[in-house]
Amino acid sequence: MGTHFKKTVRHAALMTVAGFLGVSLCLAFAPSAFAQKKIQSSKSLVKYRQIFMDVKAKHNQGIKLLTRGSKSGVAIPAVDRIEQIISHSKALAEMAPQMLSLFPKDSFGSESRATEGIWDEAGEISAEFQYKAGNMRGHAEELVKVAEKGNMNEIRRQAAQLALACRECHSDFREEE
Numbered sequence: 001m002g003t004h005f006k007k008t009v010r011h012a013a014l015m016t017v018a019g020f021l022g023v024s025l026c027l028a029f030a031p032s033a034f035a036q037k038k039i040q041s042s043k044s045l046v047k048y049r050q051i052f053m054d055v056k057a058k059h060n061q062g063i064k065l066l067t068r069g070s071k072s073g074v075a076i077p078a079v080d081r082i083e084q085i086i087s088h089s090k091a092l093a094e095m096a097p098q099m100l101s102l103f104p105k106d107s108f109g110s111e112s113r114a115t116e117g118i119w120d121e122a123g124e125i126s127a128e129f130q131y132k133a134g135n136m137r138g139h140a141e142e143l144v145k146v147a148e149k150g151n152m153n154e155i156r157r158q159a160a161q162l163a164l165a166c167r168e169c170h171s172d173f174r175e176e177e
């Protein structure tokens with residue numbers, strides 16, 4: 001019985017090694033399975049695009065913090081806060097259309113969370129994606145105007161609209177993490 005048991009253990013161990021090799025082989029060949037979804041643009045493009053998006057997010061976070069009330073807000077005079085909100089909003093207004101050049105045809109897959117729906121059948125950036133970028137620009141420009149008038153409540157409201165414009169594009173064109 002003892003020998004039989006040992007044999008069984010050895011057999012099980014061998015099977016484990018075989019299974020491990022099998023999994024390793026599958027992993028080694030897995031990239032070819034993703035070939036159809038291969039990214040045609042460079043890795044640097046996707047990296048830069050994500051940096052660009054992160055910069056937008058930082059502008060957005062900055063605006064949000066600057067619009068807080070006096071108790072939890074940034075402790076500098078309101079006129080200075082407003083001046084900075086205007087700078088952040090102007091940057092976002094300029095960056096919205098610039099986004100379009102960062103999505104060359106088929107630049108999805110791999111590290112990118114961009115969805116295929118960004119491009120239409122002809123391989124051009126879809127009208128819907130362009131509309132969403134335009135929508136973000138419109139709300140950022142509106143925020144500049146509202147901020148120039150100086151009412152913090154109105155600024156806060158418009159900043160929320162701008163943040164919504166970001167989310168409206170992500171919900172359609174950015175894959176879940």
Ligand code: HEC
Pocket residue numbers: 046049050051053054056057058060092099111112113114115129130132133136162163165166167169170173174
């Ligand atoms: C027109 C569509 C669109 C708009 C508008 C848009 N985004 Fe994005 N965003 C994307 C897409 C697509 C990605 C995924 C890019 C990728 O992974 O290649 C993305 C990615 C991101 C990321 C993740 C970056 C990373 O490191 O992976 C952040 C953060 C982000 N966006 C913030 C914003 C903010 C803030 C706004 C608004 C001020 C905004 N986005 C507006 C389409 C948009």
